[in-house]
Amino acid sequence: MTVVVRGLDVALGGRPVLRGVSLDVPGGSWTAVIGPNGAGKSTLLRAVLGLLPSDGDVTVAGTDLGRLKPRQRARVVAYAPQNPNLPPGMTVFDYTLLGRSPYIPHLGREGARDRAIASDVLDRLDLTAFAGRPLDHLSGGERQRVVLARALAQQTSVLLLDEPTTALDIGHQQQVMELVDQLRLSDGLTVVTTIHDLTLAGQYADDLVLLSRGRVAAAGAPSDVLTREAVEEHFGARVHVSSGPGGRPVLSLERE
Numbered sequence: 001m002t003v004v005v006r007g008l009d010v011a012l013g014g015r016p017v018l019r020g021v022s023l024d025v026p027g028g029s030w031t032a033v034i035g036p037n038g039a040g041k042s043t044l045l046r047a048v049l050g051l052l053p054s055d056g057d058v059t060v061a062g063t064d065l066g067r068l069k070p071r072q073r074a075r076v077v078a079y080a081p082q083n084p085n086l087p088p089g090m091t092v093f094d095y096t097l098l099g100r101s102p103y104i105p106h107l108g109r110e111g112a113r114d115r116a117i118a119s120d121v122l123d124r125l126d127l128t129a130f131a132g133r134p135l136d137h138l139s140g141g142e143r144q145r146v147v148l149a150r151a152l153a154q155q156t157s158v159l160l161l162d163e164p165t166t167a168l169d170i171g172h173q174q175q176v177m178e179l180v181d182q183l184r185l186s187d188g189l190t191v192v193t194t195i196h197d198l199t200l201a202g203q204y205a206d207d208l209v210l211l212s213r214g215r216v217a218a219a220g221a222p223s224d225v226l227t228r229e230a231v232e233e234h235f236g237a238r239v240h241v242s243s244g245p246g247g248r249p250v251l252s253l254e255r256e
């Protein structure tokens with residue numbers, strides 16, 4: 001499903017946070033939104049979901065998500081927030097099962113298929129051993145994978161991930177990125193993720209969108225967006241950019 005954003009303006013607390021943002025994410029592709037702290041990346045994901053008042057157009061497969069009921073919306077788009085509220089005491093399995101809520105009839109209970117989907121997702125994220133553990137007894141990286149598990153259990157066509165790898169060790173970063181990529185290829189998932197690791201973003205995404213002070217400063221193929229000049233201008237960092245596998249950019253910091 002294609003995600004299209006046109007001329008998006010969002011103000012928070014009376015201050016403009018996104019200004020004239022446009023974005024095209026073709027169905028089945030992966031776009032990574034990058035940018036410095038406070039640039040508006042999380043705000044963009046929340047506006048796409050229809051969770052924030054905004055001006056401009058946002059459509060997913062031609063539909064304005066803000067007009068859908070939460071249950072309908074949750075069958076189209078899954079969202080893994082950066083700092084979700086996790087109900088203390090709830091088990092990992094029950095939290096993952098919440099991803100099946102949009103498919104469970106009112107006053108009904110989850111069925112065997114819902115439980116099988118939750119188990120499968122936990123298995124694919126290396127979390128089976130934690131299934132019975134309360135959420136407040138997990139490490140930061142384990143919690144982050146559980147939030148992703150819930151989103152994947154929704155089995156939607158569009159996945160919005162806010163910083164999905166920040167708390168993960170390098171092995172679990174690879175596992176999460178590869179899993180999302182496999183789902184994209186096998187099920188045609190459309191993926192939009194914010195991400196701070198620029199090399200990782202460039203390795204997995206088809207397109208990068210560089211947000212800076214609420215505006216799109218650059219967009220396109222990773223090697224076109226991740227230039228030494230752009231990173232210096234927008235992040236204030238001095239980096240060396242080399243060409244990695246497939247011509248994708250690899251960044252390293254330059255020491256004084």
Ligand SMILES: Nc1ncnc2c1ncn2[C@@H]1O[C@H](COP(=O)(O)OP(=O)(O)OP(=O)(O)O)[C@@H](O)[C@H]1O
Binds near residue numbers: 039044
């Ligand atoms: N509820 C709010 N009221 C006022 N300003 C807000 C509110 N929420 C966020 N902001 C501001 O909006 C700007 C964009 O925030 P956002 O969380 O989208 O940035 P981000 O690019 O995701 O940053 P980070 O990389 O630090 O996660 C920031 O300057 C932030 O302080």
